Amino acid sequence: MSLKRVTPHTIRRVVQCFFLFFCLFIGYRLFQHFLWATGQSSVFIPKPPSVEAFLPISALMAAKRFILTQKWDMIHPAGLTLFFAFIWMSLLFRKGFCGYICPVGFVSNLVEQFGRKLKLQKELPVKMERILSIPKYLLLAGFGYFILIKMSTRQIESFLTIPYNYVADSKMLAFFTAPSITTLLVLAVLTILSLFIRNFWCRFLCPYGALLGLCSAFSPTAITRDATSCISCGKCRKICPSAIHVDERISVHSPECIGCTECVGVCPVKGCLTVRAFNKRVPFTTIAIGSLCILLTFYAVAVFTGHWYADTPPQLIQKFHMMIFNR
Ligand code: SF4
Ligand code: SF4
Numbered sequence: 001m002s003l004k005r006v007t008p009h010t011i012r013r014v015v016q017c018f019f020l021f022f023c024l025f026i027g028y029r030l031f032q033h034f035l036w037a038t039g040q041s042s043v044f045i046p047k048p049p050s051v052e053a054f055l056p057i058s059a060l061m062a063a064k065r066f067i068l069t070q071k072w073d074m075i076h077p078a079g080l081t082l083f084f085a086f087i088w089m090s091l092l093f094r095k096g097f098c099g100y101i102c103p104v105g106f107v108s109n110l111v112e113q114f115g116r117k118l119k120l121q122k123e124l125p126v127k128m129e130r131i132l133s134i135p136k137y138l139l140l141a142g143f144g145y146f147i148l149i150k151m152s153t154r155q156i157e158s159f160l161t162i163p164y165n166y167v168a169d170s171k172m173l174a175f176f177t178a179p180s181i182t183t184l185l186v187l188a189v190l191t192i193l194s195l196f197i198r199n200f201w202c203r204f205l206c207p208y209g210a211l212l213g214l215c216s217a218f219s220p221t222a223i224t225r226d227a228t229s230c231i232s233c234g235k236c237r238k239i240c241p242s243a244i245h246v247d248e249r250i251s252v253h254s255p256e257c258i259g260c261t262e263c264v265g266v267c268p269v270k271g272c273l274t275v276r277a278f279n280k281r282v283p284f285t286t287i288a289i290g291s292l293c294i295l296l297t298f299y300a301v302a303v304f305t306g307h308w309y310a311d312t313p314p315q316l317i318q319k320f321h322m323m324i325f326n327r
């Protein structure tokens, strides 16, 4: 494939596939770790630290404790590192985490694509979209209220050191590997809804996406439309995974914009849709590359400064697993 034909869509899918396979790999390693920790295997496999990215509530508590006491969470240190990395990503490069890294977002995109192929996708009236967006902000406000306002540092400290928190990643693994009927039903409903309404979970229910969206409001990076050259074909609006009315905006500052640049890729008028940062035109790859650079920088700094690997002795991890899973 010539470099000229490398589209935003191709780049995004390559990055998303990489992270999906990476998550499957670390999920498998976590499973092996779980077998050891619960005594089902004698081969010690350390827990892959990156799985802690899936513990945002614990990370939010640890972030508050860190800000108030400068004490880094050494039970899930990678989780806290990644939490700050994703926040910074959003502050600088819109919701790059949602657009390129999150595997849930990717799966949701695939369902959306399938729904498009079947011609099932519907556009919602703006008013209904606004109403449907309320639950994720309510969930976020609920977590924010209890963790950031109600919980004291001592209560956070107590929560972070209970055995359950030590094995929270294994609990999450069990949630996905042995789902209850309710979980399966909820997943089925969300999948069916996403066939008709693009990215239903991400747009209307995910509180993490809501948090990153609010942070992205400060981002200096945005999709910009040149109204004078726009031919109002509506292609940008149709392709947008967040159903943003790109064709009616001059600059897209919506908290829903995941920076995927799919709209830029489909615009038939050269230079009509562009990515701008600090009011200067930048390559469309800026959001993807910028997001990945932030991720790698946080990872490297955390590894070199000892803020990536947990300091919990394996014997303690095994003891808590035996206590919680082998009852
Ligand atoms: S909205 Fe939530 S689930 Fe969707 S991509 Fe973003 S973080 Fe992932
Ligand atoms: S506005 Fe463009 S960059 Fe933002 S989510 Fe929609 S398609 Fe992606």
Ligand code: SF4
Pocket (backbone or CB within 6 Å): 225, 229, 230, 231, 232, 233, 234, 235, 236, 237, 246, 247, 266, 267, 268, 269, 272, 273
């Ligand atoms: S795809 Fe380009 S030309 Fe078509 S409506 Fe959107 S901005 Fe205008």
